[in-house]
Amino acid sequence: MRGNTLTPVEPGSDEIAGDPKAAASDSISDAERELYGGRLRYDQSYVRHEGPLTRLTFGHMAAALPHMVGMVLRTGWKADRRALMGVVAAELGQGVTAGWGLVAVNGVLAQLFADGPTVDKLRDALPSLIVLAVVAVAGAVLSAWSTAMSGRLEPQVERAVSARYYRAVTGVEVEATERPEVQRILEAGRFGTDSARSMLRLSVGVGNVVIGMAAAAVVLATLHWALLPMLLAIALPKGWGAVRSARREYLSRMNWVDHRRAIASLLAYLTRPHAAGELRVHAAGAKLLSSYEEMSRQTEAEQRRLARAQALTDLVAGAFAGVASLACYGVLWWLLATGGLPLAVGGTAVIAIRTSTARLTLLVQQVNRLYEELLFLTDTEDAIKVADENAIPLAGRPLPVPVREVRTEAVSFSYPGADGPSLKGVSVRVPRGKVTALVGANGSGKTTLTKVLAGLLLPDDGAVRWVGESGERVELREADRAQVFAEVGLLAQDFPRWEMTAAANVAIGIGDRPRDMDRVRKAAGEAGVLELIEGLPHGWDSIVFKGYERGVQLSGGEWQKLGSARTRYRQAPFLLVDEPTSALDPHAEIAAFEGLWSLAEEGHAVVLVTHRLAATMHADHIYVLDQGCVVEDGTHEDLMSRDGGLYQGMFTAQAAQYGLASAPGGVPGPRGAQPSGHETAS
Numbered sequence: 001m002r003g004n005t006l007t008p009v010e011p012g013s014d015e016i017a018g019d020p021k022a023a024a025s026d027s028i029s030d031a032e033r034e035l036y037g038g039r040l041r042y043d044q045s046y047v048r049h050e051g052p053l054t055r056l057t058f059g060h061m062a063a064a065l066p067h068m069v070g071m072v073l074r075t076g077w078k079a080d081r082r083a084l085m086g087v088v089a090a091e092l093g094q095g096v097t098a099g100w101g102l103v104a105v106n107g108v109l110a111q112l113f114a115d116g117p118t119v120d121k122l123r124d125a126l127p128s129l130i131v132l133a134v135v136a137v138a139g140a141v142l143s144a145w146s147t148a149m150s151g152r153l154e155p156q157v158e159r160a161v162s163a164r165y166y167r168a169v170t171g172v173e174v175e176a177t178e179r180p181e182v183q184r185i186l187e188a189g190r191f192g193t194d195s196a197r198s199m200l201r202l203s204v205g206v207g208n209v210v211i212g213m214a215a216a217a218v219v220l221a222t223l224h225w226a227l228l229p230m231l232l233a234i235a236l237p238k239g240w241g242a243v244r245s246a247r248r249e250y251l252s253r254m255n256w257v258d259h260r261r262a263i264a265s266l267l268a269y270l271t272r273p274h275a276a277g278e279l280r281v282h283a284a285g286a287k288l289l290s291s292y293e294e295m296s297r298q299t300e301a302e303q304r305r306l307a308r309a310q311a312l313t314d315l316v317a318g319a320f321a322g323v324a325s326l327a328c329y330g331v332l333w334w335l336l337a338t339g340g341l342p343l344a345v346g347g348t349a350v351i352a353i354r355t356s357t358a359r360l361t362l363l364v365q366q367v368n369r370l371y372e373e374l375l376f377l378t379d380t381e382d383a384i385k386v387a388d389e390n391a392i393p394l395a396g397r398p399l400p401v402p403v404r405e406v407r408t409e410a411v412s413f414s415y416p417g418a419d420g421p422s423l424k425g426v427s428v429r430v431p432r433g434k435v436t437a438l439v440g441a442n443g444s445g446k447t448t449l450t451k452v453l454a455g456l457l458l459p460d461d462g463a464v465r466w467v468g469e470s471g472e473r474v475e476l477r478e479a480d481r482a483q484v485f486a487e488v489g490l491l492a493q494d495f496p497r498w499e500m501t502a503a504a505n506v507a508i509g510i511g512d513r514p515r516d517m518d519r520v521r522k523a524a525g526e527a528g529v530l531e532l533i534e535g536l537p538h539g540w541d542s543i544v545f546k547g548y549e550r551g552v553q554l555s556g557g558e559w560q561k562l563g564s565a566r567t568r569y570r571q572a573p574f575l576l577v578d579e580p581t582s583a584l585d586p587h588a589e590i591a592a593f594e595g596l597w598s599l600a601e602e603g604h605a606v607v608l609v610t611h612r613l614a615a616t617m618h619a620d621h622i623y624v625l626d627q628g629c630v631v632e633d634g635t636h637e638d639l640m641s642r643d644g645g646l647y648q649g650m651f652t653a654q655a656a657q658y659g660l661a662s663a664p665g666g667v668p669g670p671r672g673a674q675p676s677g678h679e680t681a682s
């Protein structure tokens with residue numbers, strides 16, 4: 001199969017917003033099919049029926065524009081009101097100077113067309129000429145002031161909108177982020193965060209031109225009423241063209257979002273260190289590059305389509321504006337010929353119409369961009385709204401102090417869009433001072449259960465109770481979630497590897513609270529990574545990603561130790577660790593398990609998810625999950641005594657790899673661990 005063939009999809013299946021030409025570039029490439037299993041376009045029904053289209057009508061836009069400009073101005077007001085007032089004053093001033101300029105031009109022309117000797121006419125025109133010079137200087141000063149103030153204001157507005165968006169998005173319930181319709185809206189909002197900045201610049205530009213044109217319109221209207229409709233007749237076709245082009249551009253961008261993201265990710269893989277081996281040895285690099293070229297050709301076809309359509313729209317708008325200009329000059333001719341307009345006023349009108357037409361072209365370009373940015377900013381506003389609707393509640397019932405244990409009672413949970421539940425009627429107890437192990441086959445629901453215990457996922461059915469010393473309890477749904485999170489330390493299977501210093505990678509375990517380097521070192525020591533970090537040329541200031549000036553590369557196991565140090569540094573009472581030793585060497589693994597047991601002895605609750613059953617032998621209580629259900633639970637001894645039990649089968653199979661199948665007790669446990677030193681938590 002050749003790499004660059006494009007197959008058209010079924011006719012009519014993908015026309016965008018009733019634009020049949022959109023179908024021309026909507027084809028599927030072999031690369032899309034091979035790497036992504038089908039056509040990569042933003043969800044068609046969304047583009048066609050939901051949010052974007054409903055707001056693409058001219059009326060909706062006209063109504064939304066003042067609202068959005070108002071929002072941007074309010075953001076600017078909050079960020080830096082002096083700069084905003086400076087910009088507005090400078091723009092208003094420029095409009096006024098433009099109006100004065102025209103009045104002065106009219107004065108000069110009136111003097112020049114008057115009767116009398118030229119020297120006298122020039123002398124009489126001098127005051128108007130001086131006004132013209134002052135107006136020009138004032139215009140230049142005001143323009144420079146506006147540039148300086150906008151430069152100060154724009155980044156602040158962008159920061160404010162971005163921070164608002166990302167704050168809202170990071171506060172959304174994890175379950176909601178799994179819902180495709182929410183995910184889509186949140187993702188679309190990302191593209192509008194810098195639109196606020198552009199909108200401010202464009203609003204200022206549009207404001208400037210509009211004020212200039214309004215001044216010209218006032219001057220023209222006072223010269224002769226008929227001149228004003230002429231100006232409007234030239235403006236209308238260009239305005240129509242601008243809105244049409246912006247709509248087309250926006251729809252195209254929305255429709256190609258997934259495609260563009262996929263291309264960006266293909267290129268990102270080519271330079272990622274962790275992919276370097278396969279890129280070369282498996283020749284994956286060649287495949288990615290050819291796919292990139294093939295998919296880029298598709299976007300180029302789309303760009304060509306847009307450029308052709310834009311050219312056609314410009315042509316039509318230009319033709320209508322040209323006809324309007326001709327008519328305009330015809331009326332002017334007629335007025336001058338019939339004596340309805342003095343010659344000097346005719347001259348001023350010609351200058352006003354010419355400068356207004358030039359401004360109009362600028363206005364059209366700016367409104368075009370403003371309209372497009374407005375659509376993206378509306379997406380961001382929608383995303384913030386949806387994020388707020390699905391936000392983790394900020395308040396709730398306080399947890400008991402201290403919490404003695406967390407319980408799930410007949411908890412069921414299905415991921416949005418999944419075929420079936422990942423947890424079915426699961427009841428477990430996680431007491432402080434004990435190690436509770438979750439075991440089971442891949443996909444049996446262990447990680448999902450830890451997310452429920454952490455308060456990240458709210459169950460569909462059943463209850464999660466946080467229980468205090470004297471039995472008082474708070475259910476997760478009504479609990480103050482910030483307090484729940486404060487109780488929990490996570491070491492997830494795919495824990496984040498922050499592209500920052502080693503110190504930051506540990507200290508981020510307590511969020512934005514002040515860093516305590518003594519405790520960072522202590523946590524690193526307990527996780528077995530202190531010597532390594534302190535032996536690096538830049539020690540704790542080493543950036544644990546190669547490519548930076550102080551960058552270093554850590555091995556998988558070293559990263560796991562750093563992740564473990566982060567969780568320890570957090571010092572949360574409930575520790576949820578998911579496969580914490582998968583990359584560790586045998587000695588490090590034993591040390592890591594020992595560490596977990598000593599944490600339990602200090603009073604922490606440890607939830608251990610692992611496939612290493614030699615470690616679970618010494619857990620206080622073991623829950624065995626199978627297809628989302630707890631099918632067995634008890635101590636290792638209890639579970640091993642169940643002939644034909646799932647745990648017994650798994651343990652025996654693993655032990656057999658070491659030739660120890662017949663002697664379960666003979667599998668080496670963590671050094672120094674107390675096999676039966678913990679009470680059973682059932």
Ligand SMILES: Nc1ncnc2c1ncn2[C@@H]1O[C@H](COP(=O)(O)OP(=O)(O)OP(=O)(O)O)[C@@H](O)[C@H]1O
Binds near residue numbers: 178415442447448
């Ligand atoms: N984000 C998700 N969206 C939809 N389904 C999911 C999601 N995460 C997990 N699942 C499904 O839920 C089930 C349980 O997954 P979970 O990750 O809890 O299993 P696990 O026991 O931790 O597996 P493993 O041992 O492989 O880590 C699986 O069938 C999985 O496909």
